Amino acid sequence: MSSKYLIFLGCAIPYRVASYEISARKVLAKLGVELVEMPEFNCCGLPLDPVSHETMLILAARNLALAEQTGLNILTLCPGCAGTLKKVNKILKEDKALREQINGHLKESGLEFKGTVETKHIVQVLTEDVGLEKIKEAVVNPLTMLKVAEHVGCHLLRPRDIIGFDEPEDPQTLKKLIEATGATCLDYVDETECCGAPSVGVSDKVALQLARDKFNHVKAVEAQALITICPFCHIMFDTNELRIERMFSETYGIPVLHYPQLLGLAMGMTPEELAFNELRVDTSKMLQVLKGVN
């Protein structure tokens, strides 16, 4: 298995989720996954799919064509980017007429989609390339005192026929990755439900209620942290937790961590190295729980 990937950052991460990128890069480097920067990229296309499927296809194909020139497969941190690049790669490989139409749009820029690179999300790379055994070996500081909840999000799982990863109704991959750190991963109601982020800007009310529902379910099982693997889910929970608490007179106090932050702690990195200072929700109580064992 190749452990050298082009990293596709997408837009949300450089815009406002540096903590995810910092922690992911550190953890991947230590696990022997080499990252090469994209020479150039643009939005994956997903945000404009609702308004123009053709625009989405062109933007995604443009990224894939740029990646093809390097001969390396793509790793993304965002499941939305991963899902889009996978989907468009599949559609354009199977549909010659559409491929020719889209390539017509790219021609003037000297680009051509050929369908020669694959895209994987970081969770997939950690599971399939690195492997749980190697991750467990890298754990020097097992987080055995910690009980957390996972939030896989939608686009790493659905639509099932396109993504073809894990079992969308009862996903296990992230759970196993969490358990590899020594932490307990709790089951809770509606684990695979949407965070609400896609509704922001269209109906903030619906979006915040969806996130509140999630917090209520996570609180019910007394999780000490919520673990995400998507920049949008993370923004939805971490950035809005205090707002939701105020709005609905709730108390959560649940830190929202990117999975690489959790793994990084278990691999002996410090909260500072893993950009905990970039998080909105206070993590000190959770870190105290961990100190109790170490």
Place this chain on the structure above:
Amino acid sequence: MTETSTSRKPIKASEIDPKFKYELSRMPGGEKLLRCFQCGTCTSDCPVARFSDAYRPRRIIRMAQLGLKERVLNSETLWLCAACFTCTDRCPQGVEVASVIRVLRNLAAEKGIVPQVFKDQAACILDSGYAYKIPELRIKKRVTLGLPPLPTSNPESICKALKGVKFIETTGKEGEKSEQ
């Protein structure tokens, strides 16, 4: 766009476009529209429907099948779908509900019926290549955070690639490139 536009007002024969469902069936994502037998799995499993009084995917599909073209395309509830694809995965008829809704949104957007947030993102992509206007300060801050420089984008080449796309030629240029 009004939320009441999907409410149960009487249907007049004059507002029915009998060919609409076939038009949708020929578009990528809309192929399986006619398979829907209105079981309601989509609505009962929809997380958005739980918190919205108006958003009902089953109703949107029925309106499309009936040919209530103007009513469905002008409905603001169309934009509430979070694209979580739960309906698509669970539909016993394999309708790909979320994709049918996307096809309807695409048609609405071509007529200029589209929430501002999408216009802004389109404008941003045409201007910078990214879906958000990433502040210069944040790009510079990457160095102090120990991150490699942000790869460049090529807006000129992107604009060339998107030339001739209907949405981009019309609505896509109306957005604001302001920092959100």
